[in-house]
Amino acid sequence: MKRLLKIYMEKPELAALVLLIVLVIVFQIASDGVFLSASNLRGILGILPEIGLMVIGVTILMIAGEFDLSVGSVFALMPMTMAVLLADGLPFFPAFLAGLLVCAAIGFVNGYLTIQFNIPSFITTLGMLFMARSLTVVISGGFPPLLPNDLPNWLFTVFVGPGDLFRMSFIWFAVIAILASLMMSHTNFGNWIKATGGFLPAAKAMGIPTARVKIAAFMLCSMLAGFAGMIQVLRLGSPLPSIGEGWELQAVAAAVIGGTALAGGIGAVMGGVVGAVLIRVIDNGLVLSQVDANWFKFAIGFLTILAVVANAWLGKRAKSIKVETSK
Amino acid sequence: MTQPIISVRNLHKWYSGVHAIKGVTLDFMPNEAVGLIGDNGAGKSTLINILSGLQRPSEGEVLMEGKRADIDSPRAAMDHGIETIYQYNSMVPTMSIARNLFIGREPLKFSLFGLGVMDRKKMAEESVQAIADVDLHLRSPDARVGELSGGQRQGVAIARAMHFKSKVMILDEPTNHLAVKETNKVIEFVRGLKALGITGIFISHNIHHVLDCCDRIVAMARGEVVLDKRTVDIDMDEIMDVL
Numbered sequence: 001m002k003r004l005l006k007i008y009m010e011k012p013e014l015a016a017l018v019l020l021i022v023l024v025i026v027f028q029i030a031s032d033g034v035f036l037s038a039s040n041l042r043g044i045l046g047i048l049p050e051i052g053l054m055v056i057g058v059t060i061l062m063i064a065g066e067f068d069l070s071v072g073s074v075f076a077l078m079p080m081t082m083a084v085l086l087a088d089g090l091p092f093f094p095a096f097l098a099g100l101l102v103c104a105a106i107g108f109v110n111g112y113l114t115i116q117f118n119i120p121s122f123i124t125t126l127g128m129l130f131m132a133r134s135l136t137v138v139i140s141g142g143f144p145p146l147l148p149n150d151l152p153n154w155l156f157t158v159f160v161g162p163g164d165l166f167r168m169s170f171i172w173f174a175v176i177a178i179l180a181s182l183m184m185s186h187t188n189f190g191n192w193i194k195a196t197g198g199f200l201p202a203a204k205a206m207g208i209p210t211a212r213v214k215i216a217a218f219m220l221c222s223m224l225a226g227f228a229g230m231i232q233v234l235r236l237g238s239p240l241p242s243i244g245e246g247w248e249l250q251a252v253a254a255a256v257i258g259g260t261a262l263a264g265g266i267g268a269v270m271g272g273v274v275g276a277v278l279i280r281v282i283d284n285g286l287v288l289s290q291v292d293a294n295w296f297k298f299a300i301g302f303l304t305i306l307a308v309v310a311n312a313w314l315g316k317r318a319k320s321i322k323v324e325t326s327k
Numbered sequence: 328m329t330q331p332i333i334s335v336r337n338l339h340k341w342y343s344g345v346h347a348i349k350g351v352t353l354d355f356m357p358n359e360a361v362g363l364i365g366d367n368g369a370g371k372s373t374l375i376n377i378l379s380g381l382q383r384p385s386e387g388e389v390l391m392e393g394k395r396a397d398i399d400s401p402r403a404a405m406d407h408g409i410e411t412i413y414q415y416n417s418m419v420p421t422m423s424i425a426r427n428l429f430i431g432r433e434p435l436k437f438s439l440f441g442l443g444v445m446d447r448k449k450m451a452e453e454s455v456q457a458i459a460d461v462d463l464h465l466r467s468p469d470a471r472v473g474e475l476s477g478g479q480r481q482g483v484a485i486a487r488a489m490h491f492k493s494k495v496m497i498l499d500e501p502t503n504h505l506a507v508k509e510t511n512k513v514i515e516f517v518r519g520l521k522a523l524g525i526t527g528i529f530i531s532h533n534i535h536h537v538l539d540c541c542d543r544i545v546a547m548a549r550g551e552v553v554l555d556k557r558t559v560d561i562d563m564d565e566i567m568d569v570l
Contacts, residue, residue: 188433198419207402265421
């Protein structure tokens with residue numbers, strides 16, 4: 001029993017999960033039962049994958065000990081690249097792949113510069129935040145191109161599931177979240193990411209290719225952000241150059257709320273997912289409870305700090321529970 | 328005469344303007360516990376870094392069992408059977424004991440280009456065994472290394488080296504910042520290496536720790552070997568003189 005308690009208290013995503021359950025109950029009551037109604041859930045689950053996919057990448061990168069502020073801009077650049085190519089007559093899949101390639105390249109540049117010149121990724125990706133946003137506007141020429149009508153929306157945005165509860169994007173999100181989570185817990189690559197972010201000198205001394213691990217995490221993060229942006233553009237039906245602004249910080253907040261440590265090494269993909277759900281739930285729940293929606297950012301900020309404090313406290317308590325091995 | 332397990336031939340290392348190692352030639356015999364002592368800047372860390380693959384020599388060569396060995400990365404050193412235990416950086420404190428034991432060498436169920444799914448059952452079982460083998464009594468292998476004491480961490484690092492059947496174990500200042508009781512434990516570990524047929528290279532500031540558990544003492548000063556004797560033939564004044 002003690003042992004189980006300890007294991008759960010050491011799980012960084014625990015605090016967020018408890019908070020989520022509490023908030024859902026509060027909003028359900030405050031909104032007179034509207035919050036958990038099918039039509040409202042449809043709204044939450046329809047938008048969730050867009051921030052959620054970004055958070056998965058940001059969480060993994062933070063566990064690897066780095067940071068990406070450019071995800072919000074990449075979120076806009078990928079669909080814009082795609083839209084421009086589509087307007088030039090390229091079919092969907094080549095344009096889609098080209099968009100992802102641009103994301104991969106940005107992730108590579110972020111990682112390479114950070115490692116090669118030993119600069120904080122905060123700086124590299126801050127620069128990339130501005131450059132990618134600028135590129136988005138430049139290639140759109142100021143007027144976002146119209147999307148063709150024959151896009152495979154059935155693959156990304158149509159409603160599916162029991163009672164049309166969620167969109168196809170939710171399936172992508174769920175599958176990618178599960179795969180990413182399994183990658184972190186079950187593969188040697190996940191082990192290397194945790195070791196690289198946990199204590200770099202030890203990871204290096206044990207022969208882990210830490211530079212390659214970090215660059216791979218940067219690339220994965222950018223590609224997921226770009227993919228998420230594409231889904232939003234398909235949902236909205238138009239590639240706006242301003243989408244994703246400020247999302248980079250929301251994504252970091254979600255990861256931190258989910259128990260990911262800014263210093264690296266600690267965290268879980270599922271924690272980030274819970275963090276993303278929390279952000280969507282708050283955004284939606286405040287509106288339904290008829291609270292001034294401008295409290296949204298306050299709530300996110302408050303939760304971020306609360307989550308870190310709660311995790312520090314839980315970790316301390318868990319440490320003090322001694323569990324001896326049964327010999 | 329038996330063949331040395333590691334031979335270092337005329338090794339030089341220059342850092343921008345500093346001649347850190349000036350033509351060091353040394354043999355380490357199988358199953359021998361060698362104490363490497365010297366003041367800060369004597370060149371012992373540089374020598375160890377070369378043997379463990381963290382640095383490349385500017386000149387000279389390293390032989391493993393008579394054959395030239397190109398140790399160009401920590402991984403290459405491990406593949407040659409050289410395991411290094413550092414004062415701090417051989418463990419990731421945020422990870423469990425079981426995971427730490429296998430960092431970079433995880434047993435895989437299947438793999439593609441070196442990446443694959445870990446055999447977690449095997450990791451759990453083998454880590455329990457490895458820890459028991461060095462007579463460490465720890466909480467479960469799922470405990471985080473950050474919760475262990477300094478001596479226990481060194482014990483886990485040693486368990487790791489033993490588990491991977493290394494031939495040479497380099498211990499770089501393993502007793503620094505450890506309490507007396509913990510230090511004794513580490514010294515016990517070094518003594519125990521002999522029974523396992525492992526060559527030990529024990530680097531320390533503390534001459535007493537080295538004299539306690541090594542067969543042979545090598546002292547370095549200003550990038551050169553200044554003394555190389557069996558422990559039984561040594562008296563303290565002699566060491567003090569050369570350092």
